Amino acid sequence: MRKETIGGCELYLGDCLEILPTLGGVDAVITDPPYSSGGFTRGDRALETSKKYQSAGLQKYHENFSGDNKDQRSWIMWMSIWIGAALRVSNPGAAFCLFTDWRQLPATTDALQSGGAVWRGIAVWDKVHSRPVPDRFRSQAEYIVWGTNGPREHNSRFGADDAAYLPGVFQCMAPTGNERQHSTQKPVRLMKNILGIAKHGETVLDPFMGSGTTGVACAETGRKFMGIEISEKYFDIACRRIEAATAQGKFNFEEGSA
Numbered sequence: 001m002r003k004e005t006i007g008g009c010e011l012y013l014g015d016c017l018e019i020l021p022t023l024g025g026v027d028a029v030i031t032d033p034p035y036s037s038g039g040f041t042r043g044d045r046a047l048e049t050s051k052k053y054q055s056a057g058l059q060k061y062h063e064n065f066s067g068d069n070k071d072q073r074s075w076i077m078w079m080s081i082w083i084g085a086a087l088r089v090s091n092p093g094a095a096f097c098l099f100t101d102w103r104q105l106p107a108t109t110d111a112l113q114s115g116g117a118v119w120r121g122i123a124v125w126d127k128v129h130s131r132p133v134p135d136r137f138r139s140q141a142e143y144i145v146w147g148t149n150g151p152r153e154h155n156s157r158f159g160a161d162d163a164a165y166l167p168g169v170f171q172c173m174a175p176t177g178n179e180r181q182h183s184t185q186k187p188v189r190l191m192k193n194i195l196g197i198a199k200h201g202e203t204v205l206d207p208f209m210g211s212g213t214t215g216v217a218c219a220e221t222g223r224k225f226m227g228i229e230i231s232e233k234y235f236d237i238a239c240r241r242i243e244a245a246t247a248q249g250k251f252n253f254e255e256g257s258a
Helices: 016-022 072-088 104-115 187-197 213-221 232-247
Strands: 001-004 009-014 026-031 090-100 119-126 142-147 169-171 203-207 224-229
Touching: 001 169, 001 232, 009 203, 009 213, 009 232, 016 072, 016 224, 026 187, 072 090, 072 104, 090 104, 090 187, 104 119, 104 142, 169 187, 187 213, 213 232, 224 232
Parallel strands: 009 224, 026 090, 026 203, 119 169, 203 224
Antiparallel strands: 001 009, 090 142, 119 142
16 A cells, blocks of 8 residues: 655555545545446446547547446445445544446445445536437436435534535536546536535545545645545546645645635
């Protein structure tokens, strides 16, 4: 295991199932796990992620990432295992926000509950642009299945003056060009909005850090961050991006101000 500390961010290179039991004090889990989706057949799901999630004409190649070739039954079991491990290192009432697509939406709600969290609902990411398909609806949205580690009484987390009222739909285009470092990368603006589920100075965990967008959003909004990534290439990319975001301004996590 390799660990890097950058400002208020702790980054771990390795398997989340090995690293999660060593952590603690997590206030929110916000993550984009491998979907094991991208097709209707087993053969489709078995394709490399660089082929599943990138169009043939894309000029910039994005490195393959692991964990995306499971069938749905084994995927639900695996999801349940890591969610349970994350639950054990999370504080009571901690929020869990898991990205998924339309194919895995029902399975994700099952996994969240079988992992031990209380399912609270679904939010929508409207990606604005998507590929048109003749005589069909566009796949223009992805989803955030969210829940909590047991009860979440808002009065115990947010005072009367700082309660967070979050929307259920987030409209934001996916990153493009040089901004895109990962084939399924989420936009920083989207992640910053979702981070409203956690207070300033609280600790956010992303067990599937990828290129580090959740950590970048935490660094820019004053949340502490724990990120885990199994790919050394993406771990290094995440470190560079989070270091650059941290260098833009030092955040005082104790006082909640820049």
